[in-house]
Structure formats: C-alpha cells, structure tokens
Amino acid sequence: MAHHPILIVGGGAAGITVAAQLRRARPSLEVTILEPSGEHYYQPGWTLVGGGVFSLEETRRAERDLIPSGVHWIQAGVAGFDPDHNSVTTTAGDTLSYDVLIVAIGLKLCWDKIQGLTDALGQGGVCSNYSKDFAPYTWEAIQAFKGGNAVFTCAPMPIKCPGAPQKIAYLADDVFKKKRLNAKVIYATATPGIFGIPTYAAPLREVVARKGIDARYNHVLTAVRADRKEAVFSVTEGEATREEVIPYDLLHVTPPMAAPDVVATSPLANGAGFVEVDQYNLQHVRYPNVFSLGDVSGMPNSKTAAAVRGQAPVVVANLLAHLDGLPLEAAYDGYSCCPLITGYGKTIMAEFNYKAEPTPSFPLDPTKERWSMWFVKRKILPALYWNRMLAGAQHERRFIPGVKR
Numbered sequence: 001m002a003h004h005p006i007l008i009v010g011g012g013a014a015g016i017t018v019a020a021q022l023r024r025a026r027p028s029l030e031v032t033i034l035e036p037s038g039e040h041y042y043q044p045g046w047t048l049v050g051g052g053v054f055s056l057e058e059t060r061r062a063e064r065d066l067i068p069s070g071v072h073w074i075q076a077g078v079a080g081f082d083p084d085h086n087s088v089t090t091t092a093g094d095t096l097s098y099d100v101l102i103v104a105i106g107l108k109l110c111w112d113k114i115q116g117l118t119d120a121l122g123q124g125g126v127c128s129n130y131s132k133d134f135a136p137y138t139w140e141a142i143q144a145f146k147g148g149n150a151v152f153t154c155a156p157m158p159i160k161c162p163g164a165p166q167k168i169a170y171l172a173d174d175v176f177k178k179k180r181l182n183a184k185v186i187y188a189t190a191t192p193g194i195f196g197i198p199t200y201a202a203p204l205r206e207v208v209a210r211k212g213i214d215a216r217y218n219h220v221l222t223a224v225r226a227d228r229k230e231a232v233f234s235v236t237e238g239e240a241t242r243e244e245v246i247p248y249d250l251l252h253v254t255p256p257m258a259a260p261d262v263v264a265t266s267p268l269a270n271g272a273g274f275v276e277v278d279q280y281n282l283q284h285v286r287y288p289n290v291f292s293l294g295d296v297s298g299m300p301n302s303k304t305a306a307a308v309r310g311q312a313p314v315v316v317a318n319l320l321a322h323l324d325g326l327p328l329e330a331a332y333d334g335y336s337c338c339p340l341i342t343g344y345g346k347t348i349m350a351e352f353n354y355k356a357e358p359t360p361s362f363p364l365d366p367t368k369e370r371w372s373m374w375f376v377k378r379k380i381l382p383a384l385y386w387n388r389m390l391a392g393a394q395h396e397r398r399f400i401p402g403v404k405r
C-alpha cells in the first residue's frame with residue numbers, strides 16, 4: 001500500500017488551490033492529488049459561454065499545467081473511503097494510505113432526476129450552462145430563438161453558484177429585447193424568493209420587475225416533454241402541491257445537485273451526504289485528520305469558487321496546526337461571492353458570509369448594478385483564478401477572516 005502524507009482527493013478549484021497554498025506555507029510537505037480528469041475548467045466562465053462572451057476553450061486548461069510544482073499527481077478517481085484505517089481505494093484498484101486527507105471532489109449533477117431531460121438536452125432549445133457539453137449550445141439556442149416562451153429553471157438548494165440560473169435569464173432577455181422579439185421570459189425557481197441573501201434580493205426584485213420577467217417561485221422542474229416542448233413543474237403552495245405545465249420555445253435547465261455517491265455512502269458523510277466538517281475550522285467532526293472544502297463539504301455556505309478562496313487558507317492553517325499538535329485557531333466565516341450579472345455590462349457583486357451580512361471587497365455600495373463589476377467578472381476574476389488562486393497566492397493568515405491580524 002502506497003503512503004501519501006497529505007492526500008488531496010479532487011484537483012478542481014478547491015484541490016489545486018489548497019495544494020498550492022500548502023506547498024507555499026510548508027515546502028517540505030509531501031502533497032499528492034488524486035484527480036482523474038486531464039482537463040480543468042473555470043466553471044464560473046460558463047455563464048459567459050452561454051451568453052456568447054467566452055468560448056468554451058477559454059475556460060479550459062490542461063490539468064497537468066495546474067498541478068503545483070513539487071505536488072505528486074495520481075490520475076485516478078477515489079472509489080472508496082476508509083477513514084477508520086486512514087486509507088482510500090482508487091478507480092485503478094490501488095489502496096493509498098495517508099496521514100491527512102483533504103476531500104475536494106465537488107458536486108454530482110443529477111440530470112436523470114428530471115424525467116426526459118437527458119434525451120432532450122442539447123437540441124430543440126433545451127440547454128444548460130451547468131455542463132461543458134451544453135453551455136455552448138445555450139448561446140446557439142439564444143441566437144436561434146425567434147420568440148415565444150424562454151423558460152429558465154433553478155433547482156432546489158444546495159446547488160453550485162445559486163445565482164447562475166438567473167444570470168443567463170438576464171443575458172438572454174437583453175438579446176431578445178435588442179432583437180425586438182416577442183419573448184416571454186419566465187424564471188421558474190424551486191426557491192421561495194429570488195435570492196437567499198435579503199440585501200441582494202431587494203435589487204434583484206427590481207431587476208426582474210424592470211425587465212418584465214415572469215418570476216415563479218416554489219417551482220420544481222420534474223419532467224421535460226421534448227416532443228410537445230413542455231416543461232412540467234411541481235409547485236408548492238402552502239401545504240398543497242400541484243402540477244404546472246409551461247410550454248417552452250427555449251428551456252435553460254439547472255439540474256438538481258448532490259454529493260457524489262462515493263462520499264454520500266462513506267463514513268465521512270453527514271445526513272445530507274456531504275462531508276461532515278465543522279463549519280468554522282473545516283476539520284471533520286469524527287476524523288480529526290480529515291478536512292474538506294469546496295462544493296462537497298457540508299458547511300451551510302453558498303457553494304462557489306469564491307468560497308474556496310475563503311476556505312483554503314483556513315484548511316491550510318488548521319491542517320498545519322493539526323500536524324504540529326497545536327489548537328485549530330483559523331475560522332471560515334462563510335464568505336462567498338456571486339457576481340450577479342443582470343445584463344451585458346451590468347453586475348451586482350454580491351459578497352456575503354454565514355450571517356448573510358454583505359462583505360464587499362470594494363468601497364462601493366455592493367447592491368448597485370455596475371459596469372465596473374461586470375469588468376471584474378469578465379476580466380479580473382478569470383485572471384485572478386488562473387494566476388493567483390490556483391497558484392496558492394492567498395495562503396497567508398491575513399486572508400483568514402476568523403483569525404486576528
């Protein structure tokens with residue numbers, strides 16, 4: 001059995017960031033990443049792929065170019081966790097032991113939970129920015145749309161980037177208005193309101209009203225009848241539930257999401273299937289040598305790459321403290337950021353924490369739609385992701401919200 005002192009499973013936004021920060025913080029550490037994919041995507045860019053601003057190619061890099069120098073990469077997936085014996089099994093059939101494990105394998109997209117969706121996707125106007133395979137088709141479908149109902153759905157929480165389902169609705173609406181199409185834009189969401197953070201929900205309600213978008217709440221997509229171009233929803237009204245059928249000419253779907261089975265069925269899972277870590281120190285509540293961050297971790301934060309920026313320095317500081325036998329002092333405050341694109345050239349930079357308090361990075365009213373924040377979303381954040389975040393540039397303790405500076 002091969003031994004890897006620090007084993008990170010998942011080499012996405014969270015896995016690469018934490019590996020790079022660990023190497024910067026303590027270069028003598030032996031760090032290994034277990035990641036099956038040869039490609040790495042900047043998923044926050046997929047909203048702009050669907051909106052015709054980025055090509056898919058611009059969001060892709062070779063995984064090998066992102067593995068931090070000195071970090072060992074095993075190109076395989078994790079197939080099982082055995083935290084009682086400090087080991088994992090891989091899809092290649094190997095067993096690897098570790099001193100410390102970091103779980104960062106992201107979310108599972110549950111397309112098959114919506115009847116008829118898998119067959120419908122990618123044709124007949126049915127698209128989704130949530131997959132690299134279908135985000136380019138979103139832009140094709142928006143361009144091909146000639147009028148009628150354009151329906152945008154949002155699945156029950158938790159999903160990654162809870163703002164993304166509505167951002168594409170606003171971009172599409174801009175295109176339809178510019179072309180003077182006779183379009184009815186419907187935003188049908190499983191959530192009871194437009195956004196979970198009240199400070200940002202208020203301006204978003206104004207955006208919806210100004211654009212004349214038909215927002216329908218407590219609407220859970222259950223089936224797509226592609227032959228009749230109908231989307232079927234289960235709608236909750238108080239105690240009652242009814243079925244609603246909405247005809248569509250364009251349908252953008254946000255699939256339900258869940259923890260990957262390999263985590264959900266493991267001893268690491270909480271009741272919802274995610275990795276059961278303390279929401280502040282990010283250490284597993286039953287296995288002290290296990291940490292988790294990113295979408296697969298069980299904290300009640302909004303799941304974004306921006307949240308990873310807040311979590312990674314906390315994992316690094318507490319992992320090193322754990323190795324050194326010191327108390328775990330670093331605390332994650334729930335930071336997340338959702339750049340809420342409200343049209344081409346307009347973005348509300350929604351930053352907030354566990355307490356739903358605004359935590360703006362800029363000395364500006366964060367509730368306003370701004371061109372400058374569109375510029376940040378389009379130009380600055382991708383550069384920050386590739387060149388600074390994945391390079392581990394924010395590992396210092398001063399980036400940890402819960403630690404006194």
Ligand SMILES: Cc1cc2nc3c(=O)[nH]c(=O)nc-3n(C[C@H](O)[C@H](O)[C@H](O)COP(=O)(O)OP(=O)(O)OC[C@H]3O[C@@H](n4cnc5c(N)ncnc54)[C@H](O)[C@@H]3O)c2cc1C
Pocket residue numbers: 009010011012013014015034035036037042043044045046047076077078079104105106107129130131160161164260262293294295296303304305306307308337338339
């Ligand atoms: C359309 C869209 C828009 C978004 N917009 C934004 C935004 O504007 N701002 C923002 O901050 N975030 C946004 N996000 C969310 C952001 O991309 C995720 O929150 C972020 O990528 C989470 O990082 P992660 O490492 O946890 O998961 P991922 O980046 O998904 O990485 C998970 C990694 O685990 C690997 N893996 C999977 N299974 C296994 C296995 N069995 N064994 C080993 N490895 C495995 C995968 O190959 C992958 O490399 C958006 C996402 C989407 C899809």
